[in-house]
Amino acid sequence: MELKEFSMRIGDDFHCHLRRGDMLGKVLPFTASMFGRAVVMPNTEPPILDRFDPHLYYKEIHQYKRNQSYSGFSPIMTIQINESTSPSMIEGASLEGVAAGKVYPIGVTTNSANGVRDFGKISEVFKRMQETGMLLLLHGEKPDTFCLHREKEFLNTLLKINKEFPELKIVLEHITTRVAVWAVKELKNVAATITAHHLLLTLDDVVGDLLSPHNFCKPIAKSPKDRLALLEVATSGNPKFFFGSDSAPHLKERKECSSGCAGIFSAPVAVPLLVEIFEKADRLDKLENFVSTFGAVFYDLPLNKDKITLVKKDWIVPESYDGIVPFLSGKKLSWQVK
Ligand code: DOR
Ligand code: ZN
Numbered sequence: 597m598e599l600k601e602f603s604m605r606i607g608d609d610f611h612c613h614l615r616r617g618d619m620l621g622k623v624l625p626f627t628a629s630m631f632g633r634a635v636v637m638p639n640t641e642p643p644i645l646d647r648f649d650p651h652l653y654y655k656e657i658h659q660y661k662r663n664q665s666y667s668g669f670s671p672i673m674t675i676q677i678n679e680s681t682s683p684s685m686i687e688g689a690s691l692e693g694v695a696a697g698k699v700y701p702i703g704v705t706t707n708s709a710n711g712v713r714d715f716g717k718i719s720e721v722f723k724r725m726q727e728t729g730m731l732l733l734l735h736g737e738k739p740d741t742f743c744l745h746r747e748k749e750f751l752n753t754l755l756k757i758n759k760e761f762p763e764l765k766i767v768l769e770h771i772t773t774r775v776a777v778w779a780v781k782e783l784k785n786v787a788a789t790i791t792a793h794h795l796l797l798t799l800d801d802v803v804g805d806l807l808s809p810h811n812f813c814k815p816i817a818k819s820p821k822d823r824l825a826l827l828e829v830a831t832s833g834n835p836k837f838f839f840g841s842d843s844a845p846h847l848k849e850r851k852e853c854s855s856g857c858a859g860i861f862s863a864p865v866a867v868p869l870l871v872e873i874f875e876k877a878d879r880l881d882k883l884e885n886f887v888s889t890f891g892a893v894f895y896d897l898p899l900n901k902d903k904i905t906l907v908k909k910d911w912i913v914p915e916s917y918d919g920i921v922p923f924l925s926g927k928k929l930s931w932q933v934k
Contacts, residue, residue: 599880599908601934606668606904607867607887609634610895611733611769611789611840613859614657614671616640621660622918623845626863628666630933632888632900635733635840638676638698639707645676647688668902672895674698674733678710679717683724695895696731696767697721704737704746705814705858706844713739715753722757726764731895732757736768736776737815744799747772747815751779758783765894770794770842772815774825780836781829787894789840790830792869793860793923798823809851810921813844814858830886831879838891841866845920852921862923865913868931869924871906875931905934 612627612634614620627634636657638644644653650673657671675681675689677697686697699718700708712718725732736754737746754768768780768788780788797817802808811817829837843866844859851857862869867887874883892899909932913924 599875601905601907602880603903603905604884605888606630606632606900606902607839607884608632608891608897608900609841609843609863609866610767610838610891611635611637611791611842612863613637613639613842613844615845616653616656619845619847620656621664622920623843623861623863624657624660625664625666626917627841627843628661628664628669630863630867630904631669632902633670633672633897635672635674635696635895638674639700639705641707643676643707643710644674645678645681647675647685647692647694650675650689650694651692672696672897676700676710677718677721678712679714681718681721683720686721686724686728686730690728690730694730696733697725698733698735700735701737701739701750703739704735706846708735715757719760722761722764726761729765729896731765731767733767733769735814736771743816744818748775751775754779754783754786758786767894770815770840771826772818773822777825777829777837781834787836787838787890789842789891790826790837791840791842791860791862792866792873793817793842793862795823795827795830795873796869809856810860810923810925812851812856812858813842813860827873827877831874831877831882833882833885835885835890835893837886838894839870839887840891847919848916848921860923861917861920864917864922865924865929867904867933868906868929871931872929906931907934
């Protein structure tokens with residue numbers, strides 16, 4: 597008998613860009629209505645760098661949340677770590693309740709011009725993170741190398757950090773390659789987020805036919821073999837791999853232009869799409885752990901109590917939400933959040 601409706605523990609989005617100001621107001625409802633919590637990325641304008649920034653940003657999110665009445669949703673705050681971050685800043689942020697520090701290698705993605713060039717310069721920071729229990733979130737791409745090899749070439753850096761700080765909990769974010777899956781499986785205290793779009797796309801969906809700017813993100817989608825490795829591990833029930841949408845909104849005109857921004861606005865479709873992907877793989881029984889359990893356990897957070905209900909009902913993804921083109925716009929999806 598065909599499944600038409602089911603409920604599960606509401607999930608968390610362990611990697612999300614909510615932005616600030618107007619954009620925050622536009623995108624927050626999608627994440628706040630479909631997730632219990634979201635780990636909020638710090639590459640905003642202005643960025644979240646120091647111990648007091650997360651508090652201000654939290655208040656900003658809270659204000660929108662209150663205006664839009666999403667009381668059941670909580671943001672999990674992060675700071676961006678760069679070569680100016682000091683160990684005492686980590687201590688301060690940790691006291692403020694900041695869960696994680698995010699490292700962007702220099703220039704690898706949106707708003708990362710202030711990122712890290714020399715990882716040796718932040719080893720005292722990693723040491724303090726290890727001591728305070730703050731998680732390290734890594735955008736795992738090596739700058740200035742061939743774009744399809746950036747993730748693979750970053751793995752040496754991951755290995756080194758893990759060897760020097762074996763108790764530091766690390767999340768390798770939005771992995772896109774078979775070799776990254778292998779590395780995460782091998783290393784103790786290392787986990788990974790996987791996006792919905794990387795379970796679906798390969799490089800062909802970005803540049804194989806007509807150029808598709810709304811499928812363009814960093815790290816860029818890779819080969820069919822890589823996609824399959826992600827799909828296999830995401831649906832396997834391995835607790836080291838959990839969901840992070842990397843929903844990254846940009847206005848339509850910043851995507852459809854000569855220097856288009858990297859980022860896929862997946863928040864409106866992420867949950868229905870995951871259901872569809874897991875159902876197709878005949879692994880719907882593994883979805884709740886991927887979205888609602890494994891990440892919380894790795895972050896040492898209590899599991900959400902609320903439930904979410906999914907119903908099987910076709911819908912067409914809108915062409916735009918207030919000037920932002922969502923992932924799979926104009927396409928048909930077969931599940932909806934009730
Ligand atoms: O495609 C991406 N967009 N990848 C990232 O890592 C950052 C994000 C953004 O902030 O737009
Ligand atoms: Zn991101």
